[in-house]
Amino acid sequence: MNLFLGAALFAGCAGHEDVYVVGWEDYGEKGRMSKLWKNGKAKDLTDRKMHDAVALSVYVSGNDVYVAGYDATRFVGTAKLWKNRVAQNLNDIDNFAEANSVFVSGNDVYVAGREGNVAKLWKNGTSESLTDGTYSASAQSVYVSGGDVYVAGREQNEQGNTVAKLWKNGTVQDLTNGIYNAKAYSVCTLGSDVYVAGYEYNAQGKTAAKLWKNGIAQELLTDRMNNASALSVHISGNDVYVAGHERNVAKLWKNGTEESLSYGTSEAEAWSVYASGNNIYVAGCERNERGIYVAKLWKNGKAKSFTKGIRDAKAFSVFVKKR
Numbered sequence: 001m002n003l004f005l006g007a008a009l010f011a012g013c014a015g016h017e018d019v020y021v022v023g024w025e026d027y028g029e030k031g032r033m034s035k036l037w038k039n040g041k042a043k044d045l046t047d048r049k050m051h052d053a054v055a056l057s058v059y060v061s062g063n064d065v066y067v068a069g070y071d072a073t074r075f076v077g078t079a080k081l082w083k084n085r086v087a088q089n090l091n092d093i094d095n096f097a098e099a100n101s102v103f104v105s106g107n108d109v110y111v112a113g114r115e116g117n118v119a120k121l122w123k124n125g126t127s128e129s130l131t132d133g134t135y136s137a138s139a140q141s142v143y144v145s146g147g148d149v150y151v152a153g154r155e156q157n158e159q160g161n162t163v164a165k166l167w168k169n170g171t172v173q174d175l176t177n178g179i180y181n182a183k184a185y186s187v188c189t190l191g192s193d194v195y196v197a198g199y200e201y202n203a204q205g206k207t208a209a210k211l212w213k214n215g216i217a218q219e220l221l222t223d224r225m226n227n228a229s230a231l232s233v234h235i236s237g238n239d240v241y242v243a244g245h246e247r248n249v250a251k252l253w254k255n256g257t258e259e260s261l262s263y264g265t266s267e268a269e270a271w272s273v274y275a276s277g278n279n280i281y282v283a284g285c286e287r288n289e290r291g292i293y294v295a296k297l298w299k300n301g302k303a304k305s306f307t308k309g310i311r312d313a314k315a316f317s318v319f320v321k322k323r
Contacts, residue, residue: 022055023315070098105144112139152187197230236275243273276320283318
């Protein structure tokens, strides 16, 4: 992408909104470093010592920027919450843990993730187990509305298949029947309606992108012969936006109608969507001609590269704050 287009992508934001994106960049033997980009400018969340650090979710409340992720050293993972780039450990170091999603409601900070086999929800640093650890489980997304706390994720069943799950105030609902593997990645509400994005394997052995509304599944329009995933859902007004990918193509669905963000000539992924007024932002990544992942942000379908393509990098979450 040329420099003029890259600068123009954020030109409309000046004085109106700040765009926050998180992800990671790979430094080879030193591992992956968690990154926070504000209006395209990068900040490191971790040092460049030999370990993996990944930022997976960002939420801005007032003047505070919260980032959820994990830091892995010597096969031990620590679920992390960064507040204004200062890290807090959410678990001890005896178990592998990760923080996948952060949401702020009033003075309360919620984080969804996992510790060992257990799906976890942390509220202000105190953990609640959503599963008992009998089967592998993970909480992928948390959303708070009207005092209700919604968590989307997955748990294996007795047959070893992964079931897409939704927890409301700790009470679980199965979104799939467990015949085929499925995962729920993102949850959002509009009034009394609850939307969950994810995917489920179909009879053809391919993953089908799914959007559940109040527990009823809608298969998002794709080619059923391709693998497709829905990874993020965001609602603005009465419009429901979903980001994901189909085979090599980054996708955005608006009210079920799909738009391709990339051309399929190289592998691309869309991990997060945020609608702000007339602007639609999608965070993800795309391989360049050398096969290296470049962290990307699409604004209204136009892409900006956040990294130079020297080393692998991915963007996983976007949040927009009005000024």
